[in-house]
Structure formats: structure tokens, C-alpha cells
Amino acid sequence: MTGLVEKLYQNGDLSDEELLSLINSNDEQTSELLKKYADEVRQRVYGKKVFLRGLIEISSYCRNDCLYCGIRRSNKNAQRYRLSSEEIMSCCENGYELGFRTFVLQGGEDAFFSDEVLVPIIRAIREKYFDCAITLSLGERSYESYKRLRDAGADRYLLRHEAASEELYAKLHPEKMSLENRMNCLFTLRELGYQVGAGFMVGAPYQTAWHLVKDLRFLQKLQPQMIGIGPFVPHHDTPFADHNGGTLELTLKLLGIIRLMFPKVLLPATTALGTISPVGRELGLHTGCNVVMPNLSPVKVRKKYDLYDNKICIGEEAAECRGCLEKRINSAGYIVSGERGDHSDFTASQGEK
Numbered sequence: 001m002t003g004l005v006e007k008l009y010q011n012g013d014l015s016d017e018e019l020l021s022l023i024n025s026n027d028e029q030t031s032e033l034l035k036k037y038a039d040e041v042r043q044r045v046y047g048k049k050v051f052l053r054g055l056i057e058i059s060s061y062c063r064n065d066c067l068y069c070g071i072r073r074s075n076k077n078a079q080r081y082r083l084s085s086e087e088i089m090s091c092c093e094n095g096y097e098l099g100f101r102t103f104v105l106q107g108g109e110d111a112f113f114s115d116e117v118l119v120p121i122i123r124a125i126r127e128k129y130f131d132c133a134i135t136l137s138l139g140e141r142s143y144e145s146y147k148r149l150r151d152a153g154a155d156r157y158l159l160r161h162e163a164a165s166e167e168l169y170a171k172l173h174p175e176k177m178s179l180e181n182r183m184n185c186l187f188t189l190r191e192l193g194y195q196v197g198a199g200f201m202v203g204a205p206y207q208t209a210w211h212l213v214k215d216l217r218f219l220q221k222l223q224p225q226m227i228g229i230g231p232f233v234p235h236h237d238t239p240f241a242d243h244n245g246g247t248l249e250l251t252l253k254l255l256g257i258i259r260l261m262f263p264k265v266l267l268p269a270t271t272a273l274g275t276i277s278p279v280g281r282e283l284g285l286h287t288g289c290n291v292v293m294p295n296l297s298p299v300k301v302r303k304k305y306d307l308y309d310n311k312i313c314i315g316e317e318a319a320e321c322r323g324c325l326e327k328r329i330n331s332a333g334y335i336v337s338g339e340r341g342d343h344s345d346f347t348a349s350q351g352e353k
């Protein structure tokens with residue numbers, strides 16, 4: 001099986017059948033080699049730098065009903081909140097002082113955050129923190145809306161495609177959502193000049209290795225600047241409460257494969273990975289990851305942005321979170337970068353806007 005890793009390292013790709021056997025293998029030597037090459041490729045492109053993204057969870061209201069997600073509309077036990085413009089600005093202020101140069105505004109699909117509400121917020125952040133990147137992660141919106149938010153100053157958008165197979169997508173989402181629309185959103189975002197992040201959960205209910213191959217093929221077609229993957233972690237108040245979560249081993253394997261297939265991609269060691277193992281994010285950094293996203297949300301709302309059970313970092317102030325992650329990054333042998341951390345293709349042409 002190590003031959004397949006050698007081949008992936010040499011060619012940056014494998015046939016579907018080869019990817020399937022690599023994903024299905026559970027041979028330690030194979031995983032070790034994958035980790036070694038993923039780290040080598042990551043260091044060739046990005047050195048030992050790790051980019052930070054300050055995550056601001058702006059709303060736990062959601063009109064959607066994704067079956068895996070703790071803030072889905074049908075979860076009557078979910079605690080709902082939304083941040084005011086002032087609260088969002090003060091998160092940015094706090095984050096800027098802590099050295100963050102990217103702010104990620106993430107939330108459920110909350111109708112309150114219309115373009116009329118978001119545009120002035122984005123403009124205000126852009127004006128005050130002209131050297132920072134503004135990333136949005138607010139789900140599916142119209143072309144017109146994505147355009148207005150981009151014109152207001154948003155640089156990047158994270159929208160995981162979740163599952164590139166129609167059949168799996170339908171099992172994870174309510175009937176009125178469609179893979180086609182999700183994919184159209186991603187291509188629209190790219191067309192509007194956003195740096196785009198796509199991705200999926202590893203070990204989602206009903207997911208097989210074949211579905212993961214389809215995800216990798218879709219990512220090759222989209223060529224996003226960031227790929228966000230993390231293990232599926234069950235939430236007790238969802239229809240998937242009794243399903244198994246994704247494993248550390250499989251998530252690391254996919255991270256390694258992704259680094260070899262997409263050498264320049266921005267690859268976060270996610271909070272979900274840190275949730276299933278106390279050293280999950282460190283292992284992620286050793287297996288090709290070069291981004292972490294510390295939480296900048298006010299402590300009083302953290303527990304309410306409850307996507308999955310046992311989510312970590314919900315009790316600490318932003319400064320503690322930042323400090324803790326820096327220690328983890330350093331102890332893993334990497335260094336925190338003070339840069340915006342654009343994808344290398346963007347740094348060359350339009351990094352400093």
C-alpha cells in the first residue's frame with residue numbers, strides 16, 4: 001500500500017480504484033508515509049507557517065434543517081442568539097489586538113442578516129481593518145447577495161459542499177436543499193472573485209470510501225483556495241444522534257491525501273478534529289494542515305453555537321484560546337504567521353488590498 005502513497009506523492013493524483021484502496025487501507029506504514037510526505041509538501045509550499053483565522057459565530061438561528069447539525073431549525077432545544085453589529089465590531093477589535101488578520105463571520109442561515117444588515121458591518125470592518133481579510137460563512141445566498149457582500153469588501157467565503165454525491169447529499173439534507181444549488185453557489189462565489197473554501201465531513205452517516213472519492217474529484221474540478229474537512233461528530237438532539245462519529249485515523253488520512261493532491265491549498269486543522277482527540281489539531285498540523293481557527297465569539301454565546309456534542313474551546317476568552325493554540329502550534333514544531341494568509345496564487349496578484 002505504501003506504493004500508492006509514493007505514486008500520489010509523485011503524480012499528485014491516483015485512479016479512482018487506487019484512491020479507494022488507499023482510503024480503505026488500515027496499514028500503519030501507509031499512514032506514516034502519507035503523513036511524512038504531506039508534511040514535506042506543506043513545508044515546501046508554506047514552510048512552518050500556520051495562519052490564524054479568528055472565528056466569530058454571529059448567529060445560531062437557522063432556516064435550514066441539515067440532519068447532522070445541532071442548530072438545525074427542527075431542534076427545539078437549541079438556544080438561539082444573534083450578535084449585534086457592535087458585538088461583532090468588538091470581537092474584531094479584540095481579535096486585531098491579539099494579532100488576527102482574518103475575521104471569519106460564520107452563522108446559521110438567519111434571515112435577520114439580510115444584505116441591508118451585513119453590508120454596513122462588512123464596510124465598517126473593511127474600513128477599520130484595511131489590512132485584514134474578511135471571510136464569510138453564512139450558507140446559501142443569491143448571486144445578487146454574494147455580489148453585494150463582495151462589493152462591500154468581503155474577500156473570502158467558506159461553504160462546504162458537504163457531499164459531492166447526490167445520493168449521500170440527499171440523506172444528509174432536507175428535501176428542499178439540493179447539491180446542485182450548493183455547487184452553483186460555489187461556482188458563483190468563485191466567479192465573483194472570492195477566495196473560496198469547500199469541504200465535507202469525514203465519517204458522515206451513510207458515507208463510504210466511494211463517496212469520499214467523489215468529494216476529491218469535485219474538489220479537483222472546483223479548485224478551491226481552502227478545503228475544510230473535519231470528522232462528523234454526532235449531536236444528541238439531531239436525527240443522527242445514534243450514529244458513529246468520524247475517526248481520527250480516517251480524517252488524518254484524508255488530510256494527507258488532500259495535501260498531496262492540492263499542494264498549495266489552505267487546509268485547516270479544525271475544531272471538530274480537536275474535539276475527537278486532545279491532540280487532533282497537532283496531528284492535523286503534522287499531516288499537511290496549515291491553518292487554525294481560534295474562536296473569537298463572546299464567551300456568553302459560545303455554548304449556544306452548538307453544532308455537535310462536546311465542542312471544545314467554549315469556556316475561554318479569545319486571548320486564552322489564542323495563547324493555547326499558539327502553544328500547541330509551537331509544540332508541534334510550527335510557527336504562527338502574522339500575515340493575512342492568502343492562498344499563494346492570490347498573494348501574488350492581489351494580496352494587499
Ligand code: SAH
Nearest residue numbers: 068069107108138139160231232233307308
Ligand atoms: N450555515 C453555514 C455554516 C455551517 S456550520 C453553511 O451552511 O455553510 C459549518 C460547518 O460545520 C458545516 O459546513 C458542517 O460541515 C459542519 N458541521 C455541522 N454539523 C456538524 C457535526 N455534527 N459534526 C461535524 N461537523 C459539523
